[in-house]
Amino acid sequence: MYQPQIKIPATYMRGGTSKGVFFRLQDLPEAAQVAGEKRDKLLLRVIGSPDPYGKHTDGMGGATSSTSKTVILSASDKPDHDVDYLFGQVSIDKPFIDWSGNCGNLTAAVGAFAIANDLVHPDRIPDDGIAEIRIWQANIQKTIIAHIPMTNGEVQETGDFELDGVTFPAAEVQVDFVEPVDGAIFPTGNLVDKLEVPGVGVLNATLINAGIPTVFLNADEIGYQGTELQEAINGSPEALARFETIRAHGAIKMGLIQDVAEAANRQHTPKVAFVASPKSYTASSGKQVNAEDIDLLVRALSMGKLHHAMMGTAAVAIAAAAAIPGTLVNQAAGGGDRESVTFGHPSGTLTVGGKASQANGHWNVDKVSMSRSARVLMEGWVRIPSDTLA
Structure with a gap:
């Protein structure tokens, strides 16, 4: 019964x-x-x-x-x-x-x-x-x-x-992420690493643990402009498989897993994102995003697909990386000291603030802020x- x-x-x-x-x-x-x-x-x-x-x-x-x-x-x-x-x-x-x-x-x-x-x-x-x-x-x-x-x-x-x-x-609703780094902000100790990915090649990567573990790549090194909308990547099984391979090898490099097979049961972390210098594009809503209104472009994948906007935790990682001179995110934004950046994503733009400081050769992120609703x-x-x- x-x-x-x-x-x-x-x-x-x-x-x-x-x-x-x-x-x-x-x-x-x-x-x-x-x-x-x-x-x-x-x-x-x-x-x-x-x-x-x-x-x-x-x-x-x-x-x-x-x-x-x-x-x-x-x-x-x-x-x-x-x-x-x-x-x-x-x-x-x-x-x-x-x-x-x-x-x-x-x-x-x-x-x-x-x-x-x-x-x-x-x-x-x-x-x-x-x-x-x-x-x-x-x-x-x-x-x-x-x-x-x-x-x-x-x-x-x-x-x-x-x-x-x-x-x-x-x-x-303003949200403040207080000391969002768990352990070392850069698990490898490097602002930029050489990430070896079988079938893809050797990629420059910023591996950061702020908000959520994230693997940042340069868009041009993987064949993208940074202006892509969802269908450009989600409509390609080959592209998705390649990003998953990159993600798995990034997870190993960050010490999150020991073997690529473990990545299948850890889909939420790390994230993979790619960055580029500002370019104008039309967002998924039809809104025009002008290059002069943004500091950089960011596209990020979540659970195996390109996100329609930007994950909040990945935005924390973007803010933290942008605040530290020398990371790929900071370089894409033009370099130098920054306490906030406005970046373009598939649905439009987002401004995030981050405050970083250096002590004894190690970087710390004190706070990251953003507005949501x-x-x-x-x-x-x-x-x-x-x-x-x-």
Whole structure:
């Protein structure tokens, strides 16, 4: 006899250029309140993965890396933090969830969800003005500060802030990534490495661990201009396979994996991005991006596909690399000392700020800031078959 579905409180939210299903830890079934197979099975079923059709028709996912995301939040017991934020990147066609990194875009929605769902002490929330929500990012063990606008005691979601890659304007949310580097910012100790990739060649690469581990390449060395839109790469299986090979060998060079075969089960990190000096182009929305309005071009891949805009964590890596003279990102932006850059991506432009300092020959990144927006799309319950947790 078939059992009725399980009903779980959830909120569907957009944060930056991503969207995902948000849960309070306490609302999950008891078996899924701890990390492990049952939690992963639950979240896979919520999203609708694995889906051999690549559509997520039977779940809440959107069948892209930007929309196959889950978030679990709880009140933080860490000093000087309000909420703990755990992010799961759900594979579309394989039965696994990658817990190895953060989603910078969805970070913009974390503070709003935490306030609305009683995860933040009332004393920390003004009736009007800006609530500074101190987030502990559990995946990468880092602090993030989200500046949430408040009006009449409630989160203000509407506004006139426009974010390229998002169709409609909303309220601006400033997000500060505090000391976003985990360990050495350059795992190899070099600003630029020679990355040997079988079947591709020897590439100049900046391997950086800020926001999320990222492999930066020069566009011209791999046959691109830096003005490409999604179809130019996502429509080519050969190009995608080549980028995955580069990513796997970059992961080895960064010490994230020991063998290229391990990369298949670590799709979320590292990211691969390529940079170029400014050129004018037409964004996917039809918007004209003029070379004189940007400092450089960046295109980045996430979960095996070219991203339609820019991942928030990769934007942190861009800001950090741009602030350090000599990296490929800094060189593409014209070199020199920089505390902010505006870069062109497939959907338009984004400005990010980064402050770096050098001590005893080692680089440190103190803070990276960017503006995003977020809003609730739907709230209520998700339902999954009860045998999911059997």
